[in-house]
Amino acid sequence: MLKLAIQKSGRLHDDSIQLLKDCGIAIKNGKNQLITIAENFPLEVYFLRDDDIPQYVEDGVAHIGMVGENVVFEKAKEIEIAEMLGFGKCRLSIAVAKNDDYTDASTLKGKKIATSYPLLTKQFLQKQNIEAEIHEISGSVELAPGIGLADAICDLVSSGSTLFMNGLKEVQTVLHSQAVLIKSKGLNDEQMQLLNRLLFRIRAVRKAKNNKYVLLNAPNEALEQIINLLPGMKSPTVLPLAESGWSSVHSVLNEDEFWEKIEALKNAGAQGILVIPIEKMIV
Numbered sequence: 001m002l003k004l005a006i007q008k009s010g011r012l013h014d015d016s017i018q019l020l021k022d023c024g025i026a027i028k029n030g031k032n033q034l035i036t037i038a039e040n041f042p043l044e045v046y047f048l049r050d051d052d053i054p055q056y057v058e059d060g061v062a063h064i065g066m067v068g069e070n071v072v073f074e075k076a077k078e079i080e081i082a083e084m085l086g087f088g089k090c091r092l093s094i095a096v097a098k099n100d101d102y103t104d105a106s107t108l109k110g111k112k113i114a115t116s117y118p119l120l121t122k123q124f125l126q127k128q129n130i131e132a133e134i135h136e137i138s139g140s141v142e143l144a145p146g147i148g149l150a151d152a153i154c155d156l157v158s159s160g161s162t163l164f165m166n167g168l169k170e171v172q173t174v175l176h177s178q179a180v181l182i183k184s185k186g187l188n189d190e191q192m193q194l195l196n197r198l199l200f201r202i203r204a205v206r207k208a209k210n211n212k213y214v215l216l217n218a219p220n221e222a223l224e225q226i227i228n229l230l231p232g233m234k235s236p237t238v239l240p241l242a243e244s245g246w247s248s249v250h251s252v253l254n255e256d257e258f259w260e261k262i263e264a265l266k267n268a269g270a271q272g273i274l275v276i277p278i279e280k281m282i283v
């Protein structure tokens with residue numbers, strides 16, 4: 001049995017459950033539960049506060065966990081990152097009052113910075129060779145400058161709307177973060193095998209999300225140019241259309257280069273381009 005820790009409730013909870021679901025692993029919703037057992041995979045799921053997950057994994061009480069890199073690096077436990085999970089994206093940033101001047105990190109010299117991330121803030125200041133006072137608070141960090149508790153904050157940001165509503169502006173990124181799968185160091189063979197089965201599924205799901213299946217019609221004289229634009233998993237599939245002089249081309253496109261490729265395909269003479277989501281992708 002593999003033991004997985006995920007966030008009990010909060011920003012990572014739903015995406016963690018959804019990823020398991022996409023991997024074909026069904027668990028009963030654990031909002032009011034602490035532990036549950038998956039119905040169709042040898043997996044026991046612990047629902048914890050995200051801050052506690054690295055410790056559980058270091059101790060081996062949980063073998064693996066899903067948690068933000070921000071928490072992983074702040075807690076600095078003896079664990080390993082097994083996979084990036086692509087959700088829970090945010091950044092740890094320095095913010096100051098919107099009317100304050102800020103040129104670069106040296107502006108923070110001698111200032112008081114409120115944060116729930118004292119280690120990451122300290123490491124950032126050290127790297128910039130700046131001495132400042134770190135004031136650790138556990139929540140509502142964005143209120144600190146307004147009530148005179150600090151000159152600046154170091155806190156998590158995604159859209160920036162919380163900062164804006166509190167009269168702050170983001171001036172410097174300390175860390176880019178996303179959810180990761182962490183693992184204990186001393187897993188036995190059986191646990192490693194289960195982890196590898198889970199990783200195989202997670203990679204197939206994530207790869208599929210980043211790719212789209214593309215079908216298009218091409219005049220035969222443009223086929224060579226179009227095929228060169230389409231890598232596919234091996235190479236594109238080309239089938240003759242009922243109308244002579246035309247072919248149907250099938251391939252897979254990566255999200256990152258998607259629009260550029262579609263434009264290039266259209267310019268090369270492709271018509272009737274269909275784009276279809278892929279559910280799983282095993283290479």
Ligand code: ATP
Nearest residue numbers: 010011012049050051068070088089090156157158
């Ligand atoms: P818990 O009760 O589990 O301690 P929490 O209040 O510490 O929850 P959440 O606010 O649910 O945590 O955030 C959990 C994680 O979600 C963060 O550690 C971070 O990795 C990620 N995250 C993504 N976007 C944001 C954001 N805008 N603000 C805060 N965290 C974010």
Ligand code: ZN
Nearest residue numbers: 049050051052
């Ligand atoms: Zn937390």
